[in-house]
Amino acid sequence: xxxxxxxxxxxxxxxxxxxxxxxxxxxxxxxxxxxxxxxxxxxxxxxxxxxxxxxxxxxxxxxxxxxxxxxxxxxxxxxxxxxxxxxxxxxxxxxxxxxxxxxxxxxxxxxxxxxxxxxxxxxxxxxxxxxxxxxxxxxxxxxxxxxxxxxxxxxxxxxxxxxxxxxxxxxxxxxxxxxxxxxxxxxxxxxxxxxxxxxxxxxxxxxxxxxxxxxxxxxxxxxxxxxxxxxxxxxxxxxxxxxxxxxxxxxxxxxxxxxxxxxxxxxxxxxxxxxxxxxxxxxxxxxxxxxxxxxxxxxxxxxxxxxxxxxxxxxxxxxxxxxxxxxxxxxxxxx
Amino acid sequence: xxxxxxxxxxxxxxxxxxxxxxxxxxxxxxxxxxxxxxxxxxxxxxxxxxxxxxxxxxxxxxxxxxxxxxxxxxxxxxxxxxxxxxxxxxxxxxxxxxxxxxxxxxxxxxxxxxxxxxxxxxxxxxxxxxxxxxxxxxxxxxxxxxxxxxxxxxxxxxxxxxxxxxxxxxxxxxxxxxxxxxxxxxxxxxxxxxxxxxxxxxxxxxxxxxxxxxxxxxxxxxxxxxxxxxxxxxxxxxxxxxxxxxxxxxxxxxxxxxx
Numbered sequence: 276x277x278x279x280x281x282x283x284x285x286x287x288x289x290x291x292x293x294x295x296x297x298x299x300x301x302x303x304x305x306x307x308x309x310x311x312x313x314x315x316x317x318x319x320x321x322x323x324x325x326x327x328x329x330x331x332x333x334x335x336x337x338x339x340x341x342x343x344x345x346x347x348x349x350x351x352x353x354x355x356x357x358x359x360x361x362x363x364x365x366x367x368x369x370x371x372x373x374x375x376x377x378x379x380x381x382x383x384x385x386x387x388x389x390x391x392x393x394x395x396x397x398x399x400x401x402x403x404x405x406x407x408x409x410x411x412x413x414x415x416x417x418x419x420x421x422x423x424x425x426x427x428x429x430x431x432x433x434x435x436x437x438x439x440x441x442x443x444x445x446x447x448x449x450x451x452x453x454x455x456x457x458x459x460x461x462x463x464x465x466x467x468x469x470x471x472x473x474x475x476x477x478x479x480x481x482x483x484x485x486x487x488x489x490x491x492x493x494x495x496x497x498x499x500x501x502x503x504x505x506x507x508x509x510x511x512x513x514x515x516x517x518x519x520x521x522x523x524x525x526x527x528x529x530x531x532x533x534x535x536x537x538x539x540x541x542x543x544x545x546x547x548x549x550x551x552x553x554x555x556x557x558x559x560x561x562x563x564x565x566x567x568x569x570x571x572x573x574x575x576x577x578x579x580x581x582x583x584x585x586x587x588x589x590x591x592x593x594x595x596x597x598x599x600x601x602x603x604x605x606x607x608x609x610x
Numbered sequence: 611x612x613x614x615x616x617x618x619x620x621x622x623x624x625x626x627x628x629x630x631x632x633x634x635x636x637x638x639x640x641x642x643x644x645x646x647x648x649x650x651x652x653x654x655x656x657x658x659x660x661x662x663x664x665x666x667x668x669x670x671x672x673x674x675x676x677x678x679x680x681x682x683x684x685x686x687x688x689x690x691x692x693x694x695x696x697x698x699x700x701x702x703x704x705x706x707x708x709x710x711x712x713x714x715x716x717x718x719x720x721x722x723x724x725x726x727x728x729x730x731x732x733x734x735x736x737x738x739x740x741x742x743x744x745x746x747x748x749x750x751x752x753x754x755x756x757x758x759x760x761x762x763x764x765x766x767x768x769x770x771x772x773x774x775x776x777x778x779x780x781x782x783x784x785x786x787x788x789x790x791x792x793x794x795x796x797x798x799x800x801x802x803x804x805x806x807x808x809x810x811x812x813x814x815x816x817x818x819x820x821x822x823x824x825x826x827x828x829x830x831x832x833x834x835x836x837x838x839x840x841x842x843x844x845x846x847x848x849x850x851x852x853x854x855x856x857x858x859x860x861x862x863x864x865x866x867x868x869x
Contacts, residue, residue, distance in 0.1 A: 362700075491713060496699075497698060497707075498698065498762070499696055501691070502691065502696060505660055505682075505685070505690070505691035505693075506710065506766075507682050507683035507685070507686030508682060509682050551703060552700055552701050552702060553700060553706055554700060
């Protein structure tokens with residue numbers, strides 16, 4: 276009998292990524308346009324210091340740090356789950372048009388000023404947009420469509436959503452509405468409040484729970500749908516949970532942060548070589564690494580001196596693409 | 611001991627009837643071969659037995675219970691399935707891949723137990739792939755991958771196994787090994803159904819063969835009773851040479867009949 280060592284993830288992986296995400300969150304509390312010392316912040320935090328410092332810490336930096344972690348975790352996990360389910364290393368909520376469709380839902384809410392009716396209208400429309408965009412993708416993947424077919428369908432969905440957004444800009448009732456839409460589309464965590472955290476948190480919690488539930492099913496799917504079914508996986512339920520998890524999680528995240536590309540695509544690729552490369556093994560590491568990466572990128576938008584503050588979506592794309600291309604070349608054979 | 615039975619099973623794919631009114635009862639203890647020309651409906655019959663394709667007419671029962679009403683999880687504990695030429699979508703290690711066979715026994719978040727590990731190791735051993743355990747499944751040769759996939763199906767430990775062309779891409783030595791392994795499984799009380807193309811191997815190794823043509827079951831019995839000259843001419847359009855070596859029946863396809 277051969278001796279079989281347990282070859283799962285290295286024991287250090289999750290603690291290290293968790294530590295990284297927490298330090299990134301802490302750093303996000305310490306850094307900002309108002310140069311405050313750690314001592315002043317600590318005094319503010321414990322209620323003994325300057326009330327302005329306390330306000331900056333609690334009402335500006337804390338929600339922003341929390342949102343960075345939440346948004347990053349959701350995008351990283353969403354990418355990992357979609358890559359696993361579609362058995363496609365190019366899958367990601369951004370590439371396949373899910374983020375775009377969620378953004379379109381949100382833009383509709385802004386355009387018709389529905390967002391002012393009630394704060395949940397915008398996230399609900401974003402979730403609805405994300406859900407709609409998943410229907411053609413899942414339908415194609417059920418027919419055993421090739422990876423290329425899926426990507427093409429995703430590009431079509433993304434293009435359609437982009438056209439809808441352009442239409443909204445085109446017909447915008449006034450330049451301020453157009454500016455509001457554009458600024459929001461660039462993707463940012465600036466000036467977010469706890470109201471945004473309370474929108475994102477339940478969406479991310481539900482999304483994460485639904486996506487982690489099917490880790491085993493994603494592993495079984497690496498052998499194809501027939502084999503997964505004969506391993507006892509109820510594919511219809513997996514599909515439903517996955518679609519809802521992605522739509523609610525990504526929809527909620529897009530609703531508060533705009534479209535932030537590439538995190539979902541890159542993070543699983545960065546994490547995969549550190550695991551046994553099975554789809555289930557990269558889920559939690561992708562969420563943690565996504566949280567750390569996005570929070571650090573948001574930190575970057577505050578640290579890099581520019582005349583106008585950098586937008587987070589712009590920075591993630593600029594940072595992400597070179598890393599992604601590098602990995603694509605290095606890991607080509609090891610998807 | 612498991613029995614799988616079909617009653618007038620018909621399956622339509624893309625508007626075409628691929629399996630047409632098949633009625634048979636498959637019992638444990640014998641190695642059962644499914645043979646027939648390309649497109650005769652062998653693979654679809656195998657998938658139909660597992661409830662992977664819905665019947666257009668008739669039904670499939672496992673131990674008397676209709677497969678259509680059983681959950682995927684229940685079927686998985688009764689029948690293991692080795693699909694034809696499966697691609698591996700992620701570069702998993704062989705050991706991890708074979709471990710997927712234990713999924714029907716695991717809860718959503720539980721880990722592999724020592725009995726799971728024993729089953730995995732035994733399956734690797736039985737298929738002669740233990741030395742590949744640490745290799746990456748996507749880097750294996752076609753024949754190595756086929757045996758690893760068989761190990762994955764065996765690791766399930768289900769009382770029944772349906773294998774769709776497990777011999778494709780195997781060299782003659784490994785073909786003999788795999789047939790001996792399947793036969794031993796059947797002798798040990800498993801229900802083993804294997805889709806085959808090699809008539810010689812079917813004649814030599816199977817206890818019973820099902821001959822399919824155009825979706826219908828046209829022969830069911832011992833290889834000697836089913837693989838007659840008339841059946842080979844009618845179904846395959848070939849003639850064959852027969853003989854016996856060391857008590858084993860031989861059947862070698864020789865020529866196409868007038869076409």
